[in-house]
Amino acid sequence: MPIKESYEKALRRTVESAPYYQLLQITLEQIDEGFAQFRMPFRKELTHPYGIVHGGAIASLADTAVAFALMTMIQPGERVPTVEFKINFFSSVHNGEMIGEARIVNKGRSLVMADMEVKNKDGKLIAKGLATYMILSSPQTVEE
Numbered sequence: 832m833p834i835k836e837s838y839e840k841a842l843r844r845t846v847e848s849a850p851y852y853q854l855l856q857i858t859l860e861q862i863d864e865g866f867a868q869f870r871m872p873f874r875k876e877l878t879h880p881y882g883i884v885h886g887g888a889i890a891s892l893a894d895t896a897v898a899f900a901l902m903t904m905i906q907p908g909e910r911v912p913t914v915e916f917k918i919n920f921f922s923s924v925h926n927g928e929m930i931g932e933a934r935i936v937n938k939g940r941s942l943v944m945a946d947m948e949v950k951n952k953d954g955k956l957i958a959k960g961l962a963t964y965m966i967l968s969s970p971q972t973v974e975e
Contacts, residue, residue, distance in 0.1 A: 864936035867899035896933035908969035918960030
């Protein structure tokens with residue numbers, strides 16, 4: 832089910848204004864209910880001494896995709912912190928773009944499980960993982 836255009840625009844503004852996403856040059860490509868796709872370009876600043884992209888940058892791309900996929904399924908005022916995630920790395924990145932995608936697998940009342948992948952522009956799998964997030968109500972919602 833597609834999300835409202837106004838909400839999609841708000842999510843895009845969130846990505847564009849977040850300092851960490853700006854630092855990594857992460858951009859939102861596609862979003863729908865329970866799904867998000869982001870891109871991150873290879874940059875020398877993201878590499879470790881071996882000249883390949885650091886796993887932390889790749890994990891950040893995957894984690895971001897999960898957070899935004901989940902944001903399409905929560906109520907106003909709810910927050911979605913990461914509880915834990917596991918990621919496996921299959922291929923190194925030394926050029927090009929990385930594409931991170933996430934799909935919500937199961938959404939309970941307070942815990943959510945999501946599948947996440949990072950691929951290169953040719954579709955080669957770079958990393959795959961599972962994430963658990965928590966849905967927290969805003970303080971106003973709890974007091975009501």
